[in-house]
Amino acid sequence: MTGEARHHVVVDGTDVQFDCLEGDTLLRAALRAGIGLSYECNSGSCGSCRYELLDGEVRTRWSEAPGLSARDRRKGRRLACQSVPVSDCTVRVGTPTEIAMHRPGKQRAELKEVHPLTHDLSEFVFSTGQPAVFSPGQYAMIHLPAGPVERAYSMSNVGNCYGEWRFVVKRSPGGHATSILFDKLEVGDVVELDGPYGHAYLREHDNRNIVCVGGGSGLGAMISIVLGAARLPDAGARTVHLFIGGRTTQDIVVPVALELAAVRLGELNIHAAVSDQADFDQADFEDGEVTSTPYRGFVHDAVVNYFDEAIRDFTCYAAGPPAMTDSLARALVLGQLLDADRLHFDRFY
Numbered sequence: 001m002t003g004e005a006r007h008h009v010v011v012d013g014t015d016v017q018f019d020c021l022e023g024d025t026l027l028r029a030a031l032r033a034g035i036g037l038s039y040e041c042n043s044g045s046c047g048s049c050r051y052e053l054l055d056g057e058v059r060t061r062w063s064e065a066p067g068l069s070a071r072d073r074r075k076g077r078r079l080a081c082q083s084v085p086v087s088d089c090t091v092r093v094g095t096p097t098e099i100a101m102h103r104p105g106k107q108r109a110e111l112k113e114v115h116p117l118t119h120d121l122s123e124f125v126f127s128t129g130q131p132a133v134f135s136p137g138q139y140a141m142i143h144l145p146a147g148p149v150e151r152a153y154s155m156s157n158v159g160n161c162y163g164e165w166r167f168v169v170k171r172s173p174g175g176h177a178t179s180i181l182f183d184k185l186e187v188g189d190v191v192e193l194d195g196p197y198g199h200a201y202l203r204e205h206d207n208r209n210i211v212c213v214g215g216g217s218g219l220g221a222m223i224s225i226v227l228g229a230a231r232l233p234d235a236g237a238r239t240v241h242l243f244i245g246g247r248t249t250q251d252i253v254v255p256v257a258l259e260l261a262a263v264r265l266g267e268l269n270i271h272a273a274v275s276d277q278a279d280f281d282q283a284d285f286e287d288g289e290v291t292s293t294p295y296r297g298f299v300h301d302a303v304v305n306y307f308d309e310a311i312r313d314f315t316c317y318a319a320g321p322p323a324m325t326d327s328l329a330r331a332l333v334l335g336q337l338l339d340a341d342r343l344h345f346d347r348f349y
């Protein structure tokens, strides 16, 4: 660390302590120090990073963050991802969770290219000039100085030594960050990347076959998982199924990067699910783009419809809107088709 101001944080009832640089959040400072505080979205929405402040002072970044219920607020609970210590602090947190292998860090990143994929989905390519270290399926926080605004985006590539970070982003009508990304940010502009974060990364030592489910903006994270699986030493013995969900056939795209993955994997099967368009058929997709009859309905139903009990042999990764990931979890885990520890997902709040 440099000579920048910092605050000391003590976790009550444990011997865990760490320093938090001025302006950093409690959650990120802990993760940077290798301490696995519980979290999921890093964005104030999921509530998994709730804690109690026993001593000291924090500034709250987003006071209306939906991750806290009215009851939480009455009980004085706070969100570690929205708390910026302004003095030394003592906190009470839940049991620390699994620590991802890569500690997050901030770095400057230059926008190099933008590739439109559909009418509202583009891939943004950034370069940092130093190795891009993350696991397939993880995400980074992109800070856009033009807002200023910061949002979470999942990498759509895999870690690499030349410092390339790719993100598939869906334009959100009127959205603060995506309006800047799509309409203002130009090639050559610099943003701040902070990451990697997230627990829904590819379990490289799990040798089961893989099901990936990407709804809308979740496609990027699932491309990363497929590319990561294709890099494994036993890729040739693996079967991967990728389910892509969209409202209409216009929302379904199969990125070219998957062609290379298909060569290395034993089998790559690509399935499409279209929820809001009645009149389409396989002819609406390019030759060989999807390998099964496109499903009419939601992507989580497509998965259950295709596999049913056969999914027991797979490990499943998913990313997309909370309604989609929660429906998938209900169908697979509550429906007793898959154990909870074999479904890894990120909800894109």
Ligand SMILES: Cc1cc2nc3c(=O)[nH]c(=O)nc-3n(C[C@H](O)[C@H](O)[C@H](O)COP(=O)(O)OP(=O)(O)OC[C@H]3O[C@@H](n4cnc5c(N)ncnc54)[C@H](O)[C@@H]3O)c2cc1C
Residues within 6 Å of the ligand: 040, 041, 042, 043, 044, 045, 061, 062, 139, 151, 152, 153, 154, 155, 167, 168, 169, 170, 171, 172, 174, 175, 176, 177, 178, 179, 198, 217, 218, 220, 221, 346, 347, 348, 349
């Ligand atoms: C873990 C994770 C991974 C994600 N990965 C992707 C991805 O790969 N591709 C993709 O397209 N999208 C992804 N998202 C969604 C993305 O972060 C944005 O929510 C989305 O792009 C819309 O942002 P916006 O600013 O344009 O829209 P807005 O409507 O302006 O904001 C969207 C969200 O920002 C949050 N928010 C609102 N106000 C504040 C505030 N004051 N402070 C902090 N947060 C606020 C809320 O959660 C809101 O739903 C991911 C989200 C998460 C949590």
Ligand code: FES
Residues within 6 Å of the ligand: 038, 039, 040, 041, 042, 043, 044, 045, 046, 047, 048, 049, 050, 067, 079, 080, 081, 082
């Ligand atoms: S990690 Fe803090 S609310 Fe989701």
